[in-house]
Amino acid sequence: MASSSSNSEDMAKEICRQIGSVFTKATHPYPSPLDLLLTELSTVASHKARVFLYGVGREGLMLKALCMRLTHVGLSAHLVFDMTTPPITANDLLIASAGPGGFSTVDAICSVARGNGGRVVVITAQPESGSCVKHANAVAYVAAETMADDEGEEKCRRLLPMGSVYEGALFVLFEMVVYKLGEALGQTPQAVRSRHTNLE
Numbered sequence: 001m002a003s004s005s006s007n008s009e010d011m012a013k014e015i016c017r018q019i020g021s022v023f024t025k026a027t028h029p030y031p032s033p034l035d036l037l038l039t040e041l042s043t044v045a046s047h048k049a050r051v052f053l054y055g056v057g058r059e060g061l062m063l064k065a066l067c068m069r070l071t072h073v074g075l076s077a078h079l080v081f082d083m084t085t086p087p088i089t090a091n092d093l094l095i096a097s098a099g100p101g102g103f104s105t106v107d108a109i110c111s112v113a114r115g116n117g118g119r120v121v122v123i124t125a126q127p128e129s130g131s132c133v134k135h136a137n138a139v140a141y142v143a144a145e146t147m148a149d150d151e152g153e154e155k156c157r158r159l160l161p162m163g164s165v166y167e168g169a170l171f172v173l174f175e176m177v178v179y180k181l182g183e184a185l186g187q188t189p190q191a192v193r194s195r196h197t198n199l200e
Contacts, residue, residue, distance in 0.1 A: 020172075036138055062171050
């Protein structure tokens, strides 16, 4: 039992180390993703506008978690493709993730958002080569490994394979964003908790 516990602790530490190392990498010439997202979301809040979020696969799940927390801090936040998602208009913000740089669905959604006057922030680990950045008003560069980087390493069984470093980094980044945003908006813990669903 002690051996299993020690192994779990070592694995957990290594996972956290790999994710944490993402935030030690320079993002120049792009701004810090934390600062960029905090600025964009604070602007949305000041305009009483709305936030729309979209991503595919596991990175999409991270954006769903962010959407939930943005609602908790008092923003009008919506997931693309939800039945109750309103139309995007001027002053609204779309945050879309394309870790490997491009997905046809993300490209299309970003294009539609821009065409309807929305502002688009693309989060990606491939800002130079990705197709999605051409639709972005701003790019949040998360310098993490994605599936685009680990091809050809099939023989090596990795602790965080197939883009998990990127997805883990998104979770950590979004927690920092929500913490800082709540502080910037003067949201008390009680106010945040009061917006959590009671229909569970």
